[in-house]
Amino acid sequence: MKCRVCKNDNMSQFLDLGFTPPADDFLSPDRLHEPEVYYPLNVLVCNDCGLIQLGHVVPPEILFQNEYPYESSTTETGRNHYYKLAKEIVLKYNLDSEDLAVDIGSNVGVLLAGFKKNGVNVLGIEPANNMCEIANNNGIETINEFFSDKLASQIVIGRGRAKIVTGTNVVAHIDNLHALAKGLEILLDEKGVFVFEAPYLVHLLENLEYDTIYHEHLSYLSVQPMMKLFEQFGMEIIDLEEQTIHGGTLRYHIARKNDYPASERIGEYLEREKSKDIYSIDYLKKFAADVAEHKNKLVWLLQSLKREGKRIAGVSAPAKGMTLLNYCKIGTETLEFLTEKSKLKIGKYAPGTHIPVLPDSELLNRMPDYALLLAWNFADEIMKNLSEYRARGGKFIIPIPVPKIVE
Numbered sequence: 001m002k003c004r005v006c007k008n009d010n011m012s013q014f015l016d017l018g019f020t021p022p023a024d025d026f027l028s029p030d031r032l033h034e035p036e037v038y039y040p041l042n043v044l045v046c047n048d049c050g051l052i053q054l055g056h057v058v059p060p061e062i063l064f065q066n067e068y069p070y071e072s073s074t075t076e077t078g079r080n081h082y083y084k085l086a087k088e089i090v091l092k093y094n095l096d097s098e099d100l101a102v103d104i105g106s107n108v109g110v111l112l113a114g115f116k117k118n119g120v121n122v123l124g125i126e127p128a129n130n131m132c133e134i135a136n137n138n139g140i141e142t143i144n145e146f147f148s149d150k151l152a153s154q155i156v157i158g159r160g161r162a163k164i165v166t167g168t169n170v171v172a173h174i175d176n177l178h179a180l181a182k183g184l185e186i187l188l189d190e191k192g193v194f195v196f197e198a199p200y201l202v203h204l205l206e207n208l209e210y211d212t213i214y215h216e217h218l219s220y221l222s223v224q225p226m227m228k229l230f231e232q233f234g235m236e237i238i239d240l241e242e243q244t245i246h247g248g249t250l251r252y253h254i255a256r257k258n259d260y261p262a263s264e265r266i267g268e269y270l271e272r273e274k275s276k277d278i279y280s281i282d283y284l285k286k287f288a289a290d291v292a293e294h295k296n297k298l299v300w301l302l303q304s305l306k307r308e309g310k311r312i313a314g315v316s317a318p319a320k321g322m323t324l325l326n327y328c329k330i331g332t333e334t335l336e337f338l339t340e341k342s343k344l345k346i347g348k349y350a351p352g353t354h355i356p357v358l359p360d361s362e363l364l365n366r367m368p369d370y371a372l373l374l375a376w377n378f379a380d381e382i383m384k385n386l387s388e389y390r391a392r393g394g395k396f397i398i399p400i401p402v403p404k405i406v407e
Contacts, residue, residue, distance in 0.1 A: 086114025105170030109140030161189035203248025321374030
């Protein structure tokens, strides 16, 4: 295997999470007795550029085009974040009604709705046909395709070049990062900017967020390898901003070289990564050992509660939760059910573990003693929404970074 940034094959594996099914492949009842396909979930570091990446690539057609269940509009926290992002980009780069903003992996169009509200022309690119349909029905023009240099050329012919291209939690999903950069070269207008967000590797490592590792996330991004990627295409990072969403996210601003002055923050982030030695195999193997220890602690806590006769359910069913459940071998013997707000998941079964997914209201109807909070990155909002459960004596368990019961 060759690194998707520098194309070298000087790679070392440091983490093996076993074999798991795709984290977003929730099963309808009629699929429960059919075979499930499991893929290896192992993580490597490129010893040349530092990119952390999966060792096995599941074809994107399997992951994203078959009833894809993730909606970016599900949480109020998420919606507010994307509206704020759109407004900040409009102000920072002086966008107006003549400008075009294109969002790669635009989902149901929440971010583009924010741009539209600020008077900017918008276009979405989304491979999942069900998400694309929702976006178009909501008045956000969206093309049902994967982004490519060919598609970029078609957009330029039909709509002109884009002043802004965005990608939130999508760059980490792309196998061919060189093709992404070539497409951006074509699509971006003069002094155009590519703004993308991705969970920051430093947060993942420091806060033991190993559940964010699943087959959709092919790369775990940080500043050093991203700088090396875009340098190969005459582009550079001009700014970086840290965000709290998704357990710690970094926002990258990319432009052609010398189009904009580069922020001093870039050097600060590079120094931060260097001082923590995050690309060394020794550091990464220590992380892997901590992951194994976390699994033991979480399983011990849940089994202790079951031995006491306590009933436990899971609250929310995000993709990251499926990594946690499958790696830790937590199934229906431990969790009676999972609850969800998303109608796309309710009535289905979790991949691998086959735990049934029920509406959030069932948490109050069935009143388990404990609720394992799988979407821990939205813990405050979820616990607030389910305050009645706590008022009746229910307790939440937050699994990451250290399993703890919220009294």
